[in-house]
Amino acid sequence: MCFVEAIFCTAKGCPSVIEGISKISQVILGTGVAIIAYQQWQLAKNKAKYDLYEKRFDAFKALKKYLSSVVQNAVVNTQDLVDFRWKFEEHYFLFEEDIRDYVDKIYKESFEMRRLQRKLTGIRALPVGPERKQIVDKEMEKLKWLTEQLEESKKKFDKYLRIK
Numbered sequence: 524m525c526f527v528e529a530i531f532c533t534a535k536g537c538p539s540v541i542e543g544i545s546k547i548s549q550v551i552l553g554t555g556v557a558i559i560a561y562q563q564w565q566l567a568k569n570k571a572k573y574d575l576y577e578k579r580f581d582a583f584k585a586l587k588k589y590l591s592s593v594v595q596n597a598v599v600n601t602q603d604l605v606d607f608r609w610k611f612e613e614h615y616f617l618f619e620e621d622i623r624d625y626v627d628k629i630y631k632e633s634f635e636m637r638r639l640q641r642k643l644t645g646i647r648a649l650p651v652g653p654e655r656k657q658i659v660d661k662e663m664e665k666l667k668w669l670t671e672q673l674e675e676s677k678k679k680f681d682k683y684l685r686i687k
Contacts (some may be wrong), residue, residue: 575617576684576686578614578617579614579617579618579680579683579684580684581614582610582611582613582614582617582618583676583680583683583684585607585610585611586607586611586626586629586676586680587673587676589603589604589606589607590629590669590670590672590673590676591673593633593636593666593669594666594669594670594673597666598640599633599634599636599637599640601637604630604633604634604637607630607633608630611626611630617683618683621679622679622680622683625676625679629669629672632665632668632669633665633669635665636662636665636666636669639658639661639662639665640662642658643655643658643659643662
């Protein structure tokens with residue numbers, strides 16, 4: 524029995540060519556549908572990765588914007604700090620614990636720097652002297668650390684923003 528007879532013929536004899544072509548077209552159509560379904564699945568998977576990347580990059584930009592503002596002005600603005608914190612709360616579940624802890628540390632260091640700055644300004648500002656110098660030194664340590672985070676943040680976020 525040849526290939527054509529195997530496809531077109533049954534135990535009852537050989538049906539018409541149209542029935543044979545119908546069987547072949549069903550196989551081709553089924554294969555085409557399977558290929559399209561696979562491509563749709565790949566597209567959906569890549570779209571989900573892209574959406575996650577965009578959300579994570581948005582969080583990274585918020586961090587960089589905040590740190591840049593602090594470094595540029597050498598001041599922690601309370602409203603900027605609150606906005607930064609809320610922005611990251613929106614993205615909390617997009618990152619693992621390492622980034623959550625890192626952002627928390629930035630927040631705490633910023634908050635401490637703001638607390639120190641309040642001791643140096645306004646009507647309750649410390650007068651010039653050893654205590655004020657100690658506060659200024661601590662404030663400078665915080666500012667230095669926050670400045671270093673502009674570069675360090677790239678390393679920390681790398682595994683979340685690398686396109687694979």
